[in-house]
Amino acid sequence: MDADLAMVRDFLAAHEPFSALPAAVLDSLPSRLQARYFRRGSVLVEVGASNAFLFLLRSGAVDIVDAHGTLVERAEVGESFGLSSVMTGGPSAYRLVAHADTLCLLLPREAFRELMASSSAFNRHYLDQQAGRIKAAIDQVRTPEAGSAILRTRVRDIVRTAPITVTPDTSVAVAAQVMTQHRVSALLVTADDALVGILTDRDLRAKIVAEGRPASTPVSCVMSPDPVAVSPDTLAFEVLVSMTERGFHHLPVVDGARLLGMVTAGDLMRLEQANPSYLVGLIERQTTVAGLAEVAARLPSVVALAAAQDATAADIARVFTATADALTRRLIAIAQESLGPAPAAFCWVALGSQGRFEAGLGSDQDNALILETEPTAQAASWFEALATFVVDGLERCGFPRCPGDMMATQPRWRQSVAAWERCFAHWITTPEPDALLHAQTFLDLRAVDGDRALAEQVHAHAVALVPGSPRFQAHLAKQAQRFEPPLGFFRDFVVETAGDHRHALDLKAGGLTPIVQVARLASLATGSSAVSTGERLRNAAGTSSLSHEDAASLADAFEFIGYVRLQHQVRQIAAGHDADNYIDPTSLSPFERRHLKEAFAIIRTVQKALAYRYRTDVT
Missing domain, CATH: 1.20.120 (Four Helix Bundle (Hemerythrin (Met), subunit A))
Known part of the structure; x- marks a missing residue:
């Protein structure tokens, strides 16, 4: 291979999709290319003209203009164009004009079609370009089969068998037999096809055997009523977080009003042991802020691992958010060990990116407290201490304070349900600059810990105001x-x-x-x-x-x-x-x-x- 052809080969090897071609194909390709020089303003291909080449820009720049004279794109060095006409054999839909003095390498249609047929990477690249959708780009930079199972698996992929159920009036003796027969450690309790409870082997040991109740006792007397359930689209990692925070080993799976089955801790353990699950487990075992900070320092590595395994950006954000939620809940629990129980019902809420499940590396804090009622002076002091402890703790765990002070440490972001509803009414009906900023941030609120019904009430009140405004x-x-x-x-x-x-x-x-x-x-x-x-x-x-x-x-x-x-x-x-x-x-x-x-x-x-x-x- 002479020096000029070698230079062309090296140029091809440095640019997609030619860089994905086998070495032997790359070696043979330069001799099939035609090099052409175009002066600034020259027309390479006119709208409606036939075109038998794929153009690869070696130097200069080329404007791609549509039939109406609108500039669609300016091609850069290493990019190719002329795709539509060379693929279809039809007339060009674009006018190609040299924006500057330009050197192009021209690949004949026959050679182009050979490469499309022989190289899947080459074929995929140009089919994606022809489709013109961003989704193709996402698919190409990510391997669908790659990735941690705990990060990417959803509950619907874990639950594969029909739910095993009993009715509330079933005796515990019969329920135990059903468990043994199906080799399960929990049963779902239904009435008229609606989920009303869950019965676990732990319930049988603690409430029947330990208390000496008769085997004829109905399930309704020992079951856990109105169990927490998850949707089939929930990530396995989120289920693990939910189980960890509540101490559960079984969660029903429902799609609207339809009962699909149950996911267990064992189901999750059968997935690969990914670092996020290990991290959340460590968080739940910490008893000091220093311990939490040490665990939180591993979070960037978890994100890097997930990215290397090609999890989606959205799923990684949910993993990051779930971990931030777990840190927050643990800080609240540690705070209550020293402050004592809360003087009234409350809900700690996340705002902004964390509220939207979109937190990531570099995210700062946005949080608030919703109190059930207007606090007494003593209660207000308790909630102030809680907010200070948690916000300080999150800062030590790598979450910077909000530059705009949208945090529960500010008295104005630590209010009763009624006060919050008044705030939203003012922000939405009087959209001044500050009100708009506050409304946007707080309309993204989501419960993290405490009485979630308080957050749901405030959010529902705010959302209901928007369609009519x-x-x-x-x-x-x-x-x-x-x-x-x-x-x-x-x-x-x-x-x-x-x-x-x-x-x-x-x-x-x-x-x-x-x-x-x-x-x-x-x-x-x-x-x-x-x-x-x-x-x-x-x-x-x-x-x-x-x-x-x-x-x-x-x-x-x-x-x-x-x-x-x-x-x-x-x-x-x-x-x-x-x-x-x-x-x-x-x-x-x-x-x-x-x-x-x-x-x-x-x-x-x-x-x-x-x-x-x-x-x-x-x-």
Whole structure:
């Protein structure tokens, strides 16, 4: 191979998807390519013209313009174009114009088709590009079969047999026989096909044998009524966390009103032993803040492990959030050991990203306390001490304080149910700047510990106000448009121009936050009480707020941007740096840059639709 062909081979080997080709194919390919030079302004292919080549940009830049003269994309070095016409054999749908003096390598259609037929990686790359969906990018950067089972398995994949049930009037003797016959340690108790209780072998030992009750005792006398249940879509890891915090070994699985079966601790133990489950177990065994901080220091390593195993960004965020929840609950328990029992019912709630199940590396604290009634002076002092202990403890565990002081240590974020309901009524009916900020954050509230009914009552009250408040919705729409994707007029990245993050993209402010804002508005406008961005998008899809297509595209964009950020943060942690949201686009592959631009373009399109819909309402 002469020197020129060797240089071309090295160039191909450095760019996708040619880099995935076998060495022998790479060695033979340069001789089949044609090198052509185009001066600035030259037309490579005209709209409607035939095209028999795939163009690979060696140097310069090429504008891809549609039939209406709109710039669709500017190709960068290493990227290919001319795909649609070379794949279909039909006329070109685009005008290809040299934006600068340009050198291209041209792959003939025959050679292109041979590679499509012989290389699955090559084929997948261009089929994904042709499809033009972000979801293809997510699939390509992640191996579906990879990943920790405890991180990725959902309850529906564990529960494979029909539920084994008895009725409340069944005798414990018969119930014990059923357990023995089916070799199970618990039975579900149903009445008229509705779940009313659960009976475990522990119940039989503690309430029948130990107390000397007769074998004729009905199950209703010894069962645990109204058991906590999980949905089939719940992650196995979340079930493990729930079992750990409550001391349960069995949880019923229900889909709406339909009883599907039961998941047990043994089911979870049969999954691979992933680090997150081990970490939560360690958290539950700690008796000091210092011990919790030591365990929490392992959390970045758990995230890195999950990322290496190709868990989705959404699932890793749920794992991180569940661990943060476990730390919070343990801190509350340790606090009560010294403070004594709570003087009144309360609920500790998470806000912001933790409330949405979307916390991650670098997340700060956003939390509050909901009290059942207006506290006495003595009770107020107790709750202040609790909040101080927990917030200080979370800070020691690696969760920084909220810069805006949205934490339970502030008296205004430690209120009774009635006071919280008044706050929401004011924020939603009088959407001033501060009120909007507070409403957005607190509409993401979720119970972490204590009386969950208090949080549910406050959240339901707030959510019910939104559909009937078009002015508030309009202001939320305006807020969603404030966070602009970092994409210029010519689809170039718009990077930070000053400060510590010069030449970097802010993936949070320009990518994730606007999607969170749009999803929140669209979901709340329908009266949905969902808090996670994914669930909000699913609930709003097909409504007047958001089309099915836009909801799906935003969900794909949210996952892809989150995945790019996650990989960036894992690299930062490995290098001994703090995790942040800023990434240098030159550190990304052409594939990642291209799909990141597409994700930003999707956000911009939906923002424009919001601006159109709410333009007459904002005052």
